[in-house]
Amino acid sequence: MSDQAILVTGAAGFIGFHVARQLLAEGRHVVGLDSLNSYYDPALKRSRLIVLDRDPRFRFVQIDLADRQSIAALFAKYRFPTVVHLAAQAGVRYSIGHPHAYVDANLEGFLNVLEGCRHNACRHLIYASSSSVYGANTKVPFSVEDKTDHPISLYAATKKANELMAYSYSHLYRLPVTGLRFFTIYGPWMRPDMAIFLFAKAIVEGTPIKLFNHGKMRRDFTHIGDVTRVISKLVDTMSAITVPRSSCMSSRSWRRSWAARRQRKCCRCSRAMYWKPSRISGI
Ligand SMILES: NC(=O)c1ccc[n+]([C@@H]2O[C@H](COP(=O)([O-])OP(=O)(O)OC[C@H]3O[C@@H](n4cnc5c(N)ncnc54)[C@H](O)[C@@H]3O)[C@@H](O)[C@H]2O)c1
Secondary structure, three states, X not given: OOOOOEEEEOOOOHHHHHHHXXXXXXXXXXXXXXXXXXXXXXXXXXXXXXXXXXXXXXXXXXXXXXXXXXXXXXXXXXXXXXXXXXXXXOOOOHHHHXXXXXXXXXXXXXXXXXXXXXXXXXXXXXXXXXXXXXXOOOOXXXXXXXXXXXXXXXXXXXXXXXXXXHHHHHHHHOXXXXXXXXXXXEOOOOOOOOHHHHHXXXXXXXXXXXXXXXXXXXXXXXXXXXXXHHHHHHHXXXXXXOOOOOOOXXXXXXXXXXHHHHOOEOOOOOOEOOOOOOOHHHO
16 A cells, blocks of 8 residues: 555545545555634534544644645645545535635635646545536436536536535546535434434424425435445546546547648748647637
């Protein structure tokens, strides 16, 4: 197992904690990043970190994703081969009262992560998107082919924006990127703002359970164990792959024909002609 550390952002959060713990259990070195924000009780985040800190291969850094310089310095220091990006401002309802938190963490922060990967030879970026990108889609089951052009919350809009940003970086810089659209995740250490936690809390406290939409709400849930298994396999798969320098044959054949044409002269003025590729800014 390589000694090069994997970066897990949001390591003090629900999913990031489990992913970091799984990767450590597999013998990997992990750098966990989190701002420990107070979207929900930071004491729960600190308790998760205490568990991770027991492993000497774990290192925690408290950095805000929007802190461009600190993120750039972290990436330059470790040159992570794999980045599992799970930190984000989560929650749909919270975005109504706190829109800037979403732009800072999910847009600016995501760009800083992409830039870190781009400039430091990251071989695979895995990041969390969300089923909320399906918006008001009523067709079930959802499919990755379904339209995701109508997000109905700012949270969903930032997640959709992440998918587009990741696509363009993957295209421009040949950065292998995998986005995962999570459907509501549940399991131990879960987020206290989520329905299953609230139901359990009400049961323990002997208070009534609130059921919205008159109890007719239906939803897909995913167990955290399935999420960590998938991410661990993705980390394995991609570390075994040598990233192609050129993503397709056409790029190589273009280079050959360009070299040949370079020799030709313009018949009118005898000047050498240079066929150039389209500039990335031209599309
Ligand atoms: N839990 C779910 O059901 C679910 C569903 C769909 C998508 N997701 C996505 O999965 C990811 C993880 O979700 P989670 O449930 O573990 O949420 P979480 O809130 O428990 O974890 C996110 C962590 O990111 C940290 N964070 C937030 N903003 C930050 C910033 N600017 N800089 C550094 N750290 C910051 C928080 O402190 C938190 O610990 C998120 O991207 C979320 O949008 C989760």
